Amino acid sequence: MNVQKQNHSSEQQEQILKDQKKQRKASYQNLMLSVSSILLFFFIWEMVALLKLVPEHYLAPPEAIFRLLIIKIHDPNPDGAVLTVNILSSLQISFTGFIAAILIGVPLGWLMGWYRVVDSVVNPIFDIVRPIPPVAWIPLTIVWMGVGLKAKATIVFLSAFIPCVINSYTGIRQTNPVLIHVGKTCGASDFTIFWKIGIPSAMTMTFTGIKLAIGNAWSTLVAAEMLAASSGLGYMILQGRNFGRTDIVMLGVLAIGIIGTIIITLFSHLENVVLRWKRK
Amino acid sequence: MKIMTVKKRERHKNTFYQILSVASVLGLIGLWIYISSTSRFPTPGDIWERMIKMFQYPIKGKNIFGHLLASLQRVMIALSFCWTFGLAFGILLGWNQKCRAFLEPLFSAFRAVPPLAWIPLITLWFGIGEFPKILIVIMGGLPPIVVNTQAGIANVQQLYLDVGTIFHANRRQMLFQIALPSALDAVLAGIKNSMSSAWVVVLAAEMLGGKSGVGFLISRGMDSMDMPLILLAMIAIGSVSALFAIALNTIERIACPWLLKKK
Numbered sequence: 001m002n003v004q005k006q007n008h009s010s011e012q013q014e015q016i017l018k019d020q021k022k023q024r025k026a027s028y029q030n031l032m033l034s035v036s037s038i039l040l041f042f043f044i045w046e047m048v049a050l051l052k053l054v055p056e057h058y059l060a061p062p063e064a065i066f067r068l069l070i071i072k073i074h075d076p077n078p079d080g081a082v083l084t085v086n087i088l089s090s091l092q093i094s095f096t097g098f099i100a101a102i103l104i105g106v107p108l109g110w111l112m113g114w115y116r117v118v119d120s121v122v123n124p125i126f127d128i129v130r131p132i133p134p135v136a137w138i139p140l141t142i143v144w145m146g147v148g149l150k151a152k153a154t155i156v157f158l159s160a161f162i163p164c165v166i167n168s169y170t171g172i173r174q175t176n177p178v179l180i181h182v183g184k185t186c187g188a189s190d191f192t193i194f195w196k197i198g199i200p201s202a203m204t205m206t207f208t209g210i211k212l213a214i215g216n217a218w219s220t221l222v223a224a225e226m227l228a229a230s231s232g233l234g235y236m237i238l239q240g241r242n243f244g245r246t247d248i249v250m251l252g253v254l255a256i257g258i259i260g261t262i263i264i265t266l267f268s269h270l271e272n273v274v275l276r277w278k279r280k
Numbered sequence: 281m282k283i284m285t286v287k288k289r290e291r292h293k294n295t296f297y298q299i300l301s302v303a304s305v306l307g308l309i310g311l312w313i314y315i316s317s318t319s320r321f322p323t324p325g326d327i328w329e330r331m332i333k334m335f336q337y338p339i340k341g342k343n344i345f346g347h348l349l350a351s352l353q354r355v356m357i358a359l360s361f362c363w364t365f366g367l368a369f370g371i372l373l374g375w376n377q378k379c380r381a382f383l384e385p386l387f388s389a390f391r392a393v394p395p396l397a398w399i400p401l402i403t404l405w406f407g408i409g410e411f412p413k414i415l416i417v418i419m420g421g422l423p424p425i426v427v428n429t430q431a432g433i434a435n436v437q438q439l440y441l442d443v444g445t446i447f448h449a450n451r452r453q454m455l456f457q458i459a460l461p462s463a464l465d466a467v468l469a470g471i472k473n474s475m476s477s478a479w480v481v482v483l484a485a486e487m488l489g490g491k492s493g494v495g496f497l498i499s500r501g502m503d504s505m506d507m508p509l510i511l512l513a514m515i516a517i518g519s520v521s522a523l524f525a526i527a528l529n530t531i532e533r534i535a536c537p538w539l540l541k542k543k
Binding site for chain 2: 026029030031033034036037038041058116117119120121122123124125127128131132133134135136137138139140142143218219220222223234237238240241244246249250252253254256257258260261
């Protein structure tokens with residue numbers, strides 16, 4: 001690269017510098033646009049609330065929600081639990097279901113993609129279960145397991161399980177046949193090829209599935225809690241609606257959005273760390 | 281001679297795996313019948329009878345197909361909006377840097393909240409009529425299509441665009457004749473995702489407050505412990521969304537046949 005740069009004439013160098021400057025200017029402009037759009041959003045929200053364009057019990061101004069956040073950390077009213085308890089109970093449910101989905105779904109997808117016996121036994125059943133939305137399982141899980149952690153975690157599990165299976169299945173199906181042939185030529189057994197070649201090359205797709213699964217797990221959790229719960233963010237939102245407290249509902253929606261974003265960002269970083277060997 | 285035997289063995293193997301598939305489905309049904317005969321879980325016959333009963337005594341004036349139609353109507357209205365508006369919005373975000381910088385932060389903030397979490401807020405604002413339900417379904421179906429369209433348009437291979445530049449294509453031609461066709465598979469994947477997400481959301485919306493629809497049937501069955509009704513509704517939902525998936529896959533195969541070769 002350096003050698004190439006030296007070979008450029010001074011004119012070309014100037015052009016390159018100009019282009020870089022232009023690019024930097026454009027990215028600076030874009031950043032400013034992003035910031036201004038967020039500021040504009042808050043400004044409009046504040047103005048609508050301040051000028052009472054909408055009645056106050058329909059839309060709480062941003063600072064009221066912030067104040068509520070501070071109050072809600074130590075005050076269990078009106079839904080019976082403080083914010084941190086709600087968050088922890090939601091996290092507990094979603095992670096229980098999500099981890100179970102990874103532990104069962106990912107190996108199942110790999111096995112289905114590699115061994116035709118497993119594929120032909122499991123795939124038809126999977127095809128029957130897949131089109132039914134996880135939300136529709138709620139009554140059945142309540143009948144089978146009551147309304148405790150197990151029932152809610154099962155619903156989360158069902159929603160996270162499907163992307164795990166599908167993605168690890170497709171991932172291992174797309175293993176480069178050349179690599180498999182190399183393994184065969186070197187005398188590896190079918191299981192060794194599956195373990196040493198198939199699974200590592202399916203890792204990227206598997207991680208895509210896991211990321212989809214965590215998103216699904218978090219959004220289904222809300223539904224599970226709305227229908228049957230005594231604490232949790234979804235429950236808090238629903239109670240807020242029942243009491244007509246828009247601020248509680250909005251706080252809950254914001255908390256869900258922010259925590260979901262944090263979890264997904266963490267997983268993207270984890271993916272980068274785990275799959276570092278994949279990128280050059 | 282040897283090739284013949286190999287082929288024969290291959291055929292035998294295929295039949296074996298097909299029989300295995302059929303056996304696993306039969307096993308599932310057998311398990312169901314076994315469980316229902318030993319406990320209070322309804323048998324397949326119970327569900328059939330429940331459906332017949334629904335024709336004689338409709339719930340809220342609708343039989344199972346009426347409720348399915350009500351849900352379908354909501355999904356279709358919402359999706360037709362999602363597909364037109366979402367496509368346009370996705371193209372805007374993918375094609376114009378400035379628009380993207382301005383709108384993307386807001387859009388990703390909106391996307392971070394699961395559509396189901398909007399339901400209470402929407403019902404507080406707009407009540408529990410038909411419009412809020414459709415609005416929630418729109419919120420569920422919009423993100424997948426926007427994200428996929430944007431990614432498809434933004435990731436058009438530079439080579440294609442350079443060819444366009446060589447042939448003196450203007451921006452409009454570049455968009456409609458190069459970028460859009462090459463983003464078609466991503467857009468179709470988005471349409472498929474938005475479809476399944478819309479189904480989930482419409483169910484949840486109807487379960488939380490409604491007078492018609494399959495979700496309403498489920499929550500009705502839950503309230504009155506009417507297990508056959510719940511299972512009937514689940515089967516109805518499953519079959520309709522499976523049919524939709526098949527239809528969309530067929531459309532995909534017709535619209536972008538080059539995808540088949542890739543697989």
